[in-house]
Amino acid sequence: MSGVKKVLMRESDLRKIEDEKIKWAKKGLETGGYIFGKLYPNGLAHVTYVSDGGPNARRTSISYSGDNVYATRLQEELQMQDPEIVLLGEYHVHPWHGQANLSGGDIDQLVEVKRKRDWFFVLLNTLDDNAIWDVEIDNPAGMYLFGEWKDETGVRRGCRYILPRASPKKLRCQVVKDQISDKEKLLDRILKITKSEVLIGKKVIIVGVGSGGSVIAKYLGCTGIGQIILIDPEELEVENLIRHEGGVGEIGKLKVEICKQIIESHNPFTVVETYSFDVTKSYDKLCELAGGADLIIGASGSMRVNNILNGLSLQFNKPALYGGVFEKGSGGFVLAVKPFEGPCLNCLFGLTSKSYSVDKEAARNYGLDEEELHKQQGLWVDISFPALILTKMAIAILEGNELDYNLVVYRSDLELKKLKAARRKDCAACNFENWAEKQLEEKIPSLRFLFEDEEKVVGEKE
Amino acid sequence: MQWYLFNKERLKVEIELMERNGVNFQLCQDGYGNLLWRGQLFVQNHLHKDVRLVYPENFPYTQIKIYILDPKLPKTSIHVHDDGSICVMKPEEWSPDWTAYAMYLKAIEFLNAFYRGELDSPLQFSAYSRESFLERLLEALGP
Numbered sequence: 001m002s003g004v005k006k007v008l009m010r011e012s013d014l015r016k017i018e019d020e021k022i023k024w025a026k027k028g029l030e031t032g033g034y035i036f037g038k039l040y041p042n043g044l045a046h047v048t049y050v051s052d053g054g055p056n057a058r059r060t061s062i063s064y065s066g067d068n069v070y071a072t073r074l075q076e077e078l079q080m081q082d083p084e085i086v087l088l089g090e091y092h093v094h095p096w097h098g099q100a101n102l103s104g105g106d107i108d109q110l111v112e113v114k115r116k117r118d119w120f121f122v123l124l125n126t127l128d129d130n131a132i133w134d135v136e137i138d139n140p141a142g143m144y145l146f147g148e149w150k151d152e153t154g155v156r157r158g159c160r161y162i163l164p165r166a167s168p169k170k171l172r173c174q175v176v177k178d179q180i181s182d183k184e185k186l187l188d189r190i191l192k193i194t195k196s197e198v199l200i201g202k203k204v205i206i207v208g209v210g211s212g213g214s215v216i217a218k219y220l221g222c223t224g225i226g227q228i229i230l231i232d233p234e235e236l237e238v239e240n241l242i243r244h245e246g247g248v249g250e251i252g253k254l255k256v257e258i259c260k261q262i263i264e265s266h267n268p269f270t271v272v273e274t275y276s277f278d279v280t281k282s283y284d285k286l287c288e289l290a291g292g293a294d295l296i297i298g299a300s301g302s303m304r305v306n307n308i309l310n311g312l313s314l315q316f317n318k319p320a321l322y323g324g325v326f327e328k329g330s331g332g333f334v335l336a337v338k339p340f341e342g343p344c345l346n347c348l349f350g351l352t353s354k355s356y357s358v359d360k361e362a363a364r365n366y367g368l369d370e371e372e373l374h375k376q377q378g379l380w381v382d383i384s385f386p387a388l389i390l391t392k393m394a395i396a397i398l399e400g401n402e403l404d405y406n407l408v409v410y411r412s413d414l415e416l417k418k419l420k421a422a423r424r425k426d427c428a429a430c431n432f433e434n435w436a437e438k439q440l441e442e443k444i445p446s447l448r449f450l451f452e453d454e455e456k457v458v459g460e461k462e
Numbered sequence: 463m464q465w466y467l468f469n470k471e472r473l474k475v476e477i478e479l480m481e482r483n484g485v486n487f488q489l490c491q492d493g494y495g496n497l498l499w500r501g502q503l504f505v506q507n508h509l510h511k512d513v514r515l516v517y518p519e520n521f522p523y524t525q526i527k528i529y530i531l532d533p534k535l536p537k538t539s540i541h542v543h544d545d546g547s548i549c550v551m552k553p554e555e556w557s558p559d560w561t562a563y564a565m566y567l568k569a570i571e572f573l574n575a576f577y578r579g580e581l582d583s584p585l586q587f588s589a590y591s592r593e594s595f596l597e598r599l600l601e602a603l604g605p
Contacts, residue, residue: 311523
């Protein structure tokens, strides 16, 4: 586990800090206190108790130093009630107007603490603002540069130059009503039917949060998945309203941000990261994100995007799920891929691809041109149907349950088929050797002229 | 990371297919590190001295791009782009089973159709077709 990604606070704790701030700011003194709570494996810091600085805290107009003996005793007392409670960080009030930025001294202190633990933060307040800060230590080995200089009397003195070594970063803080911050109560209705202790440690990446992806994101969030990464470059437009979780007030907002808000409004214990880039153009970033995920979900409805995800699923050996809707909502499918154990996306869709294979017949049947047919893909309910099936399969995969099928195909008359598809023996993506042999009709000869000197123009024979 | 740095086996097949089929194109690298095949094509009495088949960074999961240059094709079709690249299939149709050699054949097929005035006009279309997927899939999977 590295670092805190999000802080969850109760309204009453924030009010307590505000009251403390006002009390001491009136006297022109800095103040502060301690923040206790739980740290979850998904990087969520859940604040459960906020204290003042203790009886021996020292406060001046430019400095504050907490009573650490008091904090240690308090932590012991809190741990008697719940052994998982730890000191998560501290709050700190600068009694002046302006933005809540860390001072040089604050950064130094945070760096010192972060050498011992990677999850400590500071909630910083001014009279106008408050923000939670963390630091990332860039180069712990080369933080200090020692030198010497002579003072006016010629005496040699040692000095320490502090090099830029830590990058402060703002942490996201979600403040919720007190009753919502009780995780047990929040998940009360599903705790016994899900493996919540497993799901909290899982990370899912959803590519595409349109009609189907927004449904998947919401329902996965409601099962207690630890981290959800959402990727989609688009903003919500008027024509999306009747097929998206976002509403009128969200037109013009990024779809990923809308979905994040929806997930967190249902389950603030899920950490959601959002990225608004086109996966066909930012391959390296996608690789980085997919490499750390436990499950890849292709919900864009684009075969082009799904092909890229299939490559990553195979490269990183990560399970993947793909969903799609047939024209005019006449049915849909969900495919679950367990790399190299079952069929990959290309095992099945390689069967269907042929050049210029536009579904002209469907276009003719509905009297629509092909572009229009794509836009009028189906009602939201048609798209939500495979999305919900996909979500159920995602939960099973994340909980480690074996599925006795890997493909679900359904028709709009509610005929549903669960199939166990097999790998294609000559799939270029997941059965490369067989494919290559078939292509060449014999074993692949070794081409020794390649890669002997990678600087050379590749393919130049000796 | 470029595909050929960790997928050398696939690169061997790509080269082998081009060589075995007597394609007189040369494999080079462009300024971005992308591999490409470069050569000439003579189709329907028209010579293009610079034809390129450019592998994307994440080949084979993204489509190979075909450029018809020297001379570029006149932009009389929606399948011919300003930069000289041509559209021989919809992105949805791409599959890792396609090779540079297959795309080389597609380029010839395209030029042949272009000079004969027989180009189709497929538009981008990403809705999956039940007819083209379900039936064929079930048929392929067997009873």
